[in-house]
Amino acid sequence: MENGAAPTAQPVIVAIDGPSGTGKSSTSKAVAAQLGLSYLDTGAQYRAITWWMVTNGIDLTDPTAIAAVAGKPEIVSGTDPLAPTITVDGYDVAGPIRTQEVTSKVSAVSAVPEVRTRITELQRSIAAGAEGGIVVEGRDIGTTVLPDADLKIFLTASPEARAARRSGEVKGSDVAATREALIQRDAADSSRKTSPLAKAGDAVEVDTTELTLAQVIECVVTLVEEKRAGK
Ligand SMILES: Nc1ncnc2c1ncn2[C@@H]1O[C@H](COP(=O)(O)OP(=O)(O)O)[C@@H](O)[C@H]1O
Numbered sequence: 001m002e003n004g005a006a007p008t009a010q011p012v013i014v015a016i017d018g019p020s021g022t023g024k025s026s027t028s029k030a031v032a033a034q035l036g037l038s039y040l041d042t043g044a045q046y047r048a049i050t051w052w053m054v055t056n057g058i059d060l061t062d063p064t065a066i067a068a069v070a071g072k073p074e075i076v077s078g079t080d081p082l083a084p085t086i087t088v089d090g091y092d093v094a095g096p097i098r099t100q101e102v103t104s105k106v107s108a109v110s111a112v113p114e115v116r117t118r119i120t121e122l123q124r125s126i127a128a129g130a131e132g133g134i135v136v137e138g139r140d141i142g143t144t145v146l147p148d149a150d151l152k153i154f155l156t157a158s159p160e161a162r163a164a165r166r167s168g169e170v171k172g173s174d175v176a177a178t179r180e181a182l183i184q185r186d187a188a189d190s191s192r193k194t195s196p197l198a199k200a201g202d203a204v205e206v207d208t209t210e211l212t213l214a215q216v217i218e219c220v221v222t223l224v225e226e227k228r229a230g231k
């Protein structure tokens, strides 16, 4: 410190990407809570805009129809990792965005460039406004939304582990069917033209297949602390 001022923790921006069921949400929330950072679930935003389109009867087989209304819904994300929230036009959609119908349609909606431009702008403004720093999780955060993030993590896990985790959340669900649906959604998200699901060249890849959630959290917290210490 040149002028003798006490060192302060710089706001840190952490990008966590990866396919469904790799542990992005649980890890990001816990890391943010532990380190006093904000938290943003970008998948919830794509789910929210999809929910609005379904509710308003938009033809989701027609990208032009989706693009025409992409600017209409007002999506607001609350970034407290202990109580994240999401509303559309003031309506709490935390529950409705997790239905099977929304899950099966979100890849089609999120592939439309006008949707991505709109949601990406929103994500960047939330990250810029997070004074203490933020953990942002999604599919294209390290590659497109926040390419200058201080730390980028790419989580992976075998399709079997991911399907077992997801089925564990829904009573009576079929692991084989869940696995097929996950694989299909990954393929759609990875093959779209605009900012597909991809690992940034400078991201640290963590395979969580054989790790407990606590181990993944510890690993990411250590990586953030090392970054902050300038290692
Ligand atoms: N390493 C892990 N081992 C076992 N279960 C996990 C692990 N990471 C996450 N989970 C569980 O798997 C499910 C999906 O995790 P989630 O964080 O929602 O993944 P994502 O956000 O990548 O889709 C949750 O029920 C979560 O508790």
Ligand SMILES: Nc1ccn([C@H]2C[C@H](O)[C@@H](COP(=O)(O)OP(=O)(O)O)O2)c(=O)n1
Pocket: 019, 020, 021, 042, 043, 044, 046, 047, 106, 107, 110, 111, 137, 138, 139, 140, 141, 185, 189
């Ligand atoms: N940054 C992001 C985040 C999610 N998406 C899209 C693609 C994903 O299939 C859906 C839903 O994401 P979400 O993270 O909620 O999915 P899971 O809960 O991990 O199954 O949104 C995206 O295109 N870009």
